[in-house]
Amino acid sequence: MARVVVDVMLKPEILDPQGQAVANALPRLGVSDVSSVRIGRRIEIEFAGEPDLDTARDIADKLLANPVIEDFSIRVDESAGDAAQMSA
Amino acid sequence: MRIGVVTFPGSLDDGDAARAVRIAGGEAVRLWHGDADIHGVDAVVLPGGFSYGDALRCGAIARFAPVMETIADAARGGLPVLGICNGFQILCEAHLLPGALTRNQHLHFRNRDQHLRVGTTSTAWTNVFTEGEEILIPVKNGEGCFVADERTLDELEGEGRVVARYARGNPNGSQRDIAAITNAAGNVVGIMPHPEHAVEALTGPSLDGLGFFTSALRHLAGAAGGQLTGGATR
Numbered sequence: 005m006a007r008v009v010v011d012v013m014l015k016p017e018i019l020d021p022q023g024q025a026v027a028n029a030l031p032r033l034g035v036s037d038v039s040s041v042r043i044g045r046r047i048e049i050e051f052a053g054e055p056d057l058d059t060a061r062d063i064a065d066k067l068l069a070n071p072v073i074e075d076f077s078i079r080v081d082e083s084a085g086d087a088a089q090m091s092a
Numbered sequence: 093m094r095i096g097v098v099t100f101p102g103s104l105d106d107g108d109a110a111r112a113v114r115i116a117g118g119e120a121v122r123l124w125h126g127d128a129d130i131h132g133v134d135a136v137v138l139p140g141g142f143s144y145g146d147a148l149r150c151g152a153i154a155r156f157a158p159v160m161e162t163i164a165d166a167a168r169g170g171l172p173v174l175g176i177c178n179g180f181q182i183l184c185e186a187h188l189l190p191g192a193l194t195r196n197q198h199l200h201f202r203n204r205d206q207h208l209r210v211g212t213t214s215t216a217w218t219n220v221f222t223e224g225e226e227i228l229i230p231v232k233n234g235e236g237c238f239v240a241d242e243r244t245l246d247e248l249e250g251e252g253r254v255v256a257r258y259a260r261g262n263p264n265g266s267q268r269d270i271a272a273i274t275n276a277a278g279n280v281v282g283i284m285p286h287p288e289h290a291v292e293a294l295t296g297p298s299l300d301g302l303g304f305f306t307s308a309l310r311h312l313a314g315a316a317g318g319q320l321t322g323g324a325t326r
Binding site: 019068 | 192198199
């Protein structure tokens with residue numbers, strides 16, 4: 005199993021009203037020392053063979069993230085094989 | 093004049109858009125997302141709705157539909173294209189228009205009749221309006237907040253590419269109250285509110301939406317008149 009993980013986040017200058025709504029709800033949990041919450045998206049891509057970072061980057065750049073408002077980071081998830089075996 | 097209206101899985105307003113085309117005096121041609129052939133239409137409307145269930149981001153999947161590849165190429169060649177609501181989102185995702193539409197700042201879905209002030213009238217879709225004219229058409233969106241970097245916003249304003257701004261209240265937090273923009277050539281227009289819902293007295297708050305469709309017909313008639321002497325229609 006070859007898993008690549010893509011994290012997509014709104015660019016810092018783009019307002020995140022969902023994150024703000026979560027931050028505003030935290031006092032109801034008794035949490036008062038959080039200054040900011042921002043919400044992003046994690047995407048796991050499973051390759052049949054070896055993880056192909058270039059292809060994953062291409063997918064992220066063209067589809068998973070909108071470069072106008074979002075940044076992304078990409079990494080191979082080394083633990084994916086073990087996790088898959090454990091759950092199998 | 094034949095105006096294509098695309099149906100994606102999850103489109104909602106394709107029927108109303110086709111109807112608006114007919115009321116304006118055009119022939120509506122239904123186009124299918126999976127068919128790359130746009131059947132020789134003279135213009136295209138990308139209607140509102142939730143194409144592909146808004147998966148990932150609004151318009152992100154629709155951008156890669158076979159019909160969109162053809163429309164994007166034709167739009168770069170001058171084909172008039174109007175994207176309404178989800179259609180506007182698709183045009184931004186396809187990079188035919190700058191910026192992006194994001195979650196409404198207040199997080200609420202906003203559904204109301206909305207006053208707009210018309211900006212540029214030198215587009216294929218707004219040439220029957222007067223600059224500065226106030227019109228009233230419905231707005232209904234959850235992700236209609238237009239954002240772009242400051243340079244892009246300055247460019248849009250500097251080049252007269254803001255097609256309409258929200259008047260008497262901004263329903264979604266769009267930067268600089270932008271409700272509609274055009275590309276540099278003026279053939280591609282994206283608008284968040286819904287002109288196709290304001291084309292007859294029975295169902296709309298006004299008839300102001302009709303102007304977008306009659307503009308396209310006038311634009312096409314002008315283009316045909318230029319090419320075919322005597323103003324013959326195709």
